[in-house]
Amino acid sequence: MGLLKTAADLVYTIRFLKLLVTPITDTEAFKAGIIDENGKKRKDFNTNSTDDREAYRSHYTPFHRLVFNLKKIMAKAPGGQSVVARYGAALALIKEHGELSDKNLDKIHAETGIDILDCLAENSQWFVLEDKQLSPGIYRIKHDTINGLCREVHKDDKIRVLEDTFPFDEILGIDIYKGVHVASQAEVYFTTGEITR
Numbered sequence: 202m203g204l205l206k207t208a209a210d211l212v213y214t215i216r217f218l219k220l221l222v223t224p225i226t227d228t229e230a231f232k233a234g235i236i237d238e239n240g241k242k243r244k245d246f247n248t249n250s251t252d253d254r255e256a257y258r259s260h261y262t263p264f265h266r267l268v269f270n271l272k273k274i275m276a277k278a279p280g281g282q283s284v285v286a287r288y289g290a291a292l293a294l295i296k297e298h299g300e301l302s303d304k305n306l307d308k309i310h311a312e313t314g315i316d317i318l319d320c321l322a323e324n325s326q327w328f329v330l331e332d333k334q335l336s337p338g339i340y341r342i343k344h345d346t347i348n349g350l351c352r353e354v355h356k357d358d359k360i361r362v363l364e365d366t367f368p369f370d371e372i373l374g375i376d377i378y379k380g381v382h383v384a385s386q387a388e389v390y391f392t393t394g395e396i397t398r
Contacts, residue, residue, distance in 0.1 A: 220268045229260040230269075236261070240269035329393060333376055335366045339383065340396040359383035360396060 220228070230236045233256040235246050242261070248254040328336040340360045360380040368376035375392055382389045 216264075217268060220265070221272060225269070225272070228265075229256075230265055233257075233260055236269065240273055328396075328398065333368050335362045335378055335393070337362050337364045337366065338398075340380070340398060342391070343395055343397055354382060354389055360389060360391065 225231055225236065225240050226238055228236070231238070233253075234243060235257060237243050246253070246257075248257050328338075328340075330336055338361075340362060342354050342356060342358045342360060344356055359382075361383055362378070362380045366378055366380070369379055370377040375394075377390055377392060380389055380391060381387070
């Protein structure tokens with residue numbers, strides 16, 4: 202039973218990631234006219250014909266709706282529209298709640314066609330000091346995003362980086378930092394790819 206469950210989990214993981222990185226307009230649900238280009242169910246789609254009912258049952262299951270909704274949420278994050286960003290975030294979710302061997306990760310990469318090296322952040326920014334410490338000061342956010350407890354942070358908002366700011370977490374080799382949103386004084390989380398001077 203354990204081997205079968207592991208194999209089934211891997212199949213669903215691959216299926217999940219493949220659908221997550223597929224553009225909405227390339228999905229079968231979009232081609233059948235069930236959803237629009239934003240992943241929302243079209244109000245004018247009906248299931249009066251046998252073909253439409255079959256397409257709906259095959260291409261708009263609860264699994265599909267879950268992935269489409271997750272795509273919409275991730276699109277609000279900085280860079281979330283890109284395939285690599287969605288893939289990296291999905292792997293971070295899986296890493297957080299499950300265990301995947303290197304062999305299984307290799308299978309996933311082969312099936313999705315995404316190179317894991319594309320998910321890794323470059324640490325060559327001039328404001329990163331020794332030991333991944335950030336240079337203190339005021340930075341600006343590059344993109345609108347939702348950060349922390351559903352707090353909106355807008356492009357060009359100021360973020361204060363304090364002395365001795367080091368990564369507090371890492372996902373897929375991407376360092377996560379904490380700073381202070383100057384306008385609200387709230388704590389925010391960011392990567393070096395999301396800030397500029």
